[in-house]
Amino acid sequence: MRRLITAAGAAAAVAGCVAGLLHLGPETSRPPSTAAPAGAFSEGVGSADTARRRTETYPDDPAAWADLAHAEIERARTAFDAGPLDTADQALRRSLALDGTDNYRAVTGRGLLANARHDFAEGRVHGLSATRMAPDRPDGYAVLADAEIQLGNYPQARHAVQRMLDIAPAAAAYSRAAYDLETRGRPEDAAIALQRAVDSAVTQDERAFAEARLGDLAWSQGEADRAEGHYRRALSAVPDHPYGQAGIARVAAARGHRGRALELYTRLVERVPLPQFLLESLDLRRASGDSHRGSERAVLSAQVRLARADGGPVDPHLILYAADHGDPKVAVELARREWQHARSVIVADALAWALHRAGRDTEALVHARRAAATDWKNALFRYHRGVIEQSLALPEGSRHLSEAHALNPHLSLYRPDADG
Secondary structure (H helix, E strand, O other), rough: OOOOOOHHHHHHHOOOOOOOOOOOOOOOOOOOOOOOOOOOOOOOOOOHHHHHHHHHHHOOOOOHHHHHHHHHHHHHHOOOHHHHHHHHHHHHHHHHHHHOOOOHHHHHHHHHHHHHOOOOHHHHHHHHHHHHHHOOOOHHHHHHHHHHOOOHHHHHHHHHHHHHHHHHHOOOHHHHHHHHHHHHOHHHHHHHHHHHHOOOOOOHHHHHHHHHHHHHHHHOOOOOHHHHHHHHHHHOOOOOOOOHHHHHHHHHOOOOOHHHHHHHHHHHHHHHHOHHHHHHHHHHHHHHHHOOOOOHHHHHHHHHHHHHHHOOOHHHHHHHHHHOOOOOOHHHHHHHHHOOOOOOOHHHHHHHHHHHHHOHHHHHHHHHHOOOOOOOOOOOHHHHHHHHHHHHOOOOHHHHHHHHHHOHHHHHHHHHHHHH
């Protein structure tokens, strides 16, 4: 089975983190004409084939090899396939061998690669190196922000994003700013930042990404109609955009069309078998009373075995699957391993739930509270915390369960025991 790049790795390769004192800049529909083009990174990423031909024509050009690495990392992100990362690694080694002293593009490439592989501590090192090398260029701050987010260093991530916004107020910066706003409990401001990401998008992929994120934001607030509009705009930009397709499946389920939703999920996971989509489909089947149909369980179980065997990154959704549908002890094992590399609130929540399912509620509560530290209005986080607190006979458990249902009434579609 070929290793898929995890959702966190894909996000760390392109977008991730306006909260506190972040300043979004002037309210213009597009970035100033002097700003670098919007994109995953401001210098742009060409196709891998074009970059490869350039290395064949100019084999001693370090920039050509660095560009190939960036293109391969972008290919890994969009295809959710970790295979191109090895090619990127080789290209970066070649680039640095040709120029190891003043090679900004290769340094940012090393940071991108490290983040995509969940080595966020190394990604942070390269991000800091790049920002010292060129403090007036945004790419290094993007690498740094993504690493700091995954390490749980949210104030440092916010500072890096602010520098991006100051230097190049474009889609890459606005998408990261939106994530930080959402995690800090400011969904309305996050939506403003994401709309600016849409308005400043240069490529259709950028536009689809931001629209799908707007859809997820609306969905997280229980607004299925508004979410659908954003998901459909994402699919108009990129017809097979996986997050847009998953969103449409969620909306169909919310409207009572569970059979249609499962059909959509089935087609999606055949093409993009990410743990998130597989788990959503499996949980919807369970809530509909047909959890023994479909192949989601077999695929997820195989992914758990692969994760245990290769020691690589662990998608938090895979941890939740193991906790709810497999062996909770395995879920704890995987969650602890991921916690060594990534200390985001998402990983904290997954570890908390795994510990709860393994019967270790006192320790679980520590991590559930860590997951709540940024005040993210996340219904699933509140649900997990409430269940853990009730297991410990704590009075606040009922309040957090009620808050989870109020935040997103559609949570019960995937968690039939969460219907307030």
